[in-house]
Amino acid sequence: MTRCRLCGSTALESVVDLGATPPCESFLAAEQLDAPEPAYPLHLRVCTDCWLAQLPPLITPEETFSEYAYFSSYSSSWVEHARVFVADAAARLGLGADSFVVEVASNDGYLLRHVVDRGVRCLGVEPSVNVGAAAREAGVPTLTAFLSPETGAAVRAEHGPADLVVANNVYAHIPDVIGFTKGLRALVADDGWVSIEVQHLLTLIEENQYDTIYHEHFQYYTVASAIRALASGGLALVDVELLPTHGGSLRLWARPEEAAGEPSRRVADVLAREKAAGLQELSGYTEFSARVAKVRRDLLRFLVDAAEEGKTVVGYGAPGKGNTLLNHCGIRPDLLPYTVDRNPYKHGRYTPGTRIPILPPDRIAADRPDYVLVLPWNLRAELAEQLAYVHEWGGRLVFPIPELSIVEVER
Structure with a gap:
């Protein structure tokens, strides 16, 4: 990116660089898993003339x-x-x-x-x-x-x-x-x-x-x-x-x-x-990148420790924001074997980049995991109520943002 899309200035400064990821809504069908998958830089910058924070237009709305x-x-x-x-x-x-x-x-x-x-x-x-x-x-x-x-x-x-x-x-x-x-x-x-x-x-x-x-x-x-x-x-x-x-x-x-x-x-x-x-x-804007790195370290440390202790962690939700988190943290099915979603359009598909299977929500009750990682954290109150049933087997909810939070739920 060379110019601000709003004011035309070239005074663009880095806010956070999240590496390269696929488009967050490009969920994969099973037959696509052996095909190449494009990834694009995800680097947020801010214009110091009009203060619009922006990404380069690397993909089109179409x-x-x-x-x-x-x-x-x-x-x-x-x-x-x-x-x-x-x-x-x-x-x-x-x-x-x-x-x-x-x-x-x-x-x-x-x-x-x-x-x-x-x-x-x-x-x-x-x-x-x-x-x-x-x-x-x-x-x-x-x-x-x-x-x-x-x-x-x-x-x-x-x-x-x-x-x-x-x-x-x-x-x-x-x-x-x-x-x-x-x-x-x-x-x-x-x-x-x-x-x-x-x-x-x-x-x-x-x-x-x-x-x-x-x-x-x-x-x-x-x-x-x-x-x-x-x-x-x-x-x-x-x-x-x-x-x-x-x-x-x-x-x-x-x-x-x-x-x-x-x-x-x-x-x-x-x-x-x-x-x-x-x-x-x-x-x-200067300290944001360091705080982002801490979110990544804390979540990965939790997932690795859970795996080494023989605990099971599965995901809830397959939102676009979840795919930024999963790709930035490098989370694959060895640490998160699947996630679930209420949207049947996503069932049988895989998360972009990280290739994590997306299953119907009833899989959680069938498998009774130790932890459920909630990816749409912005719906915390709604989903804590929906997922209250994990208390039946002592399961807990994990929210990664704004900082790692492990929550016991009660019916």
């Missing part, structure tokens, strides 16, 4: 999202998060039968189904053919497309301007951040609202959440860098909420510049927190 392995509806807590958001947004914005809501990267309709239930006209814009088809089967109108200024203009011409445009967990997934932002502006009414949820770089660094660094995340935002990104497409930040999702996320409320007005006090408060953490100078 390679990742045309056929996608992630279905949002398999997380009950995430569906509930979406339901609460829709209820709150409807109250905040006065959404009703005459309103129009568009969600970009709408996945399998996990959020818009709540909009449909309210009788509000809506449309999903989802690039992945397979998950978009699942949304349509669930009764959620869905266009299969990537958002661009042209796509946004076409949707607006056919359906009218949107009172609310939702873009949850997608603003990090596009290398053309300026074009995507212009697409959001093309969709939204001149007096409308845009709501974006994206992981907060502040908590990523403070909580050692380095496993959320992977190739389909092209950039990582602070409020300061998000303000600049939004402005590149004619949007202005009006309000911000700090959310616990994904270990710590931002909900950015933006409007077209001409309708925005003054930002809320919460915007100033979060900007002050980011500045106090050193995220607008290099000092805030």
Whole structure:
């Protein structure tokens, strides 16, 4: 990478280098195990002019999202998060039968189904053919497309301007951040609202959440860098909420510049927190790499010790973040013989790079392992409840992030 994708600067400094890994959602079928597997550098850098943290665009969104392995509806807590958001947004914005809501990267309709239930006209814009088809089967109108200024203009011409445009967990997934932002502006009414949820770089660094660094995340935002990104497409930040999702996320409320007005006090408060953490100078980034290395050493030490003691450790979940962790730590089936996942799409497949088999969740109860390594640690409360049954045989849960934690569960 030679230039920042947002401001064009060449002043890019290293934050953490995780080596080379395959794309995190490129799960392998059994017949692919003897074939070559491409791996790409995973090196996070920050622009010291606009402070956007970013990866080089080594893979394209088309390679990742045309056929996608992630279905949002398999997380009950995430569906509930979406339901609460829709209820709150409807109250905040006065959404009703005459309103129009568009969600970009709408996945399998996990959020818009709540909009449909309210009788509000809506449309999903989802690039992945397979998950978009699942949304349509669930009764959620869905266009299969990537958002661009042209796509946004076409949707607006056919359906009218949107009172609310939702873009949850997608603003990090596009290398053309300026074009995507212009697409959001093309969709939204001149007096409308845009709501974006994206992981907060502040908590990523403070909580050692380095496993959320992977190739389909092209950039990582602070409020300061998000303000600049939004402005590149004619949007202005009006309000911000700090959310616990994904270990710590931002909900950015933006409007077209001409309708925005003054930002809320919460915007100033979060900007002050980011500045106090050193995220607008290099000092805030310099120790992150050393703390990442400690997570790796601690997890490997635990797995090696467990193996030498004759203890069994299996995984729970096969999320994209888990594949960053497994590859960075060099964990193979000798230390983690399998992981399980609720998503049947992944059953019978193997994790990219590390080739760990993915099985249905009932395998854990059948095998009664000593430890269950929870890879989607961001769903800790939900999964601790789901996995409470491991207490029956004295099993324990292991969470690797922000630091190694071994937990006894009770029913």
